[in-house]
Amino acid sequence: MSYKKAKHILPEELLAAIQEYIDGEYIYIPRKDQHKKSWGSSTTIKAELDLRNANIYHDFLSGMARETLGEKYYLSRKSIQRIILKEKRKAANKQSLRF
Structure with missing residues (x-):
């Protein structure tokens, strides 16, 4: 602006x-x-966060502890838990759409 x-x-x-x-x-x-634009529509931040969150979920599924994920991605444990839950729901929705 x-x-x-x-x-x-x-x-x-x-x-x-x-x-x-x-x-x-x-x-x-x-x-x-x-004329309003949605958040992140002028930048690549949405795609970057989606990729980061997918990587967090992948690391979690690979056995990395929440505390370690928080340190690796500089996020609080609560944020890590929220991202994991969101990604888990997203994966479940994709799975249910296949059938």
Whole structure:
């Protein structure tokens, strides 16, 4: 997100009206609903996290302890447990779709 100068964008009358409510402060103007982007849609972070989580689950299935996984991936034990449960459910759903 980048900042834009209101005096370069808004008509003087509108700028004056806004200054009646907030003068010299920062204000966030949200996107219209039809222009909103989902989290991570502009980057590769979703794919990176999916791969990391799949690797955590694979390591868990290979016998690695939760504590060791936490140290390896710099996550809390609770986060590791949450990821394992999520990946286990994902695998079960894939399995049930095959039949």
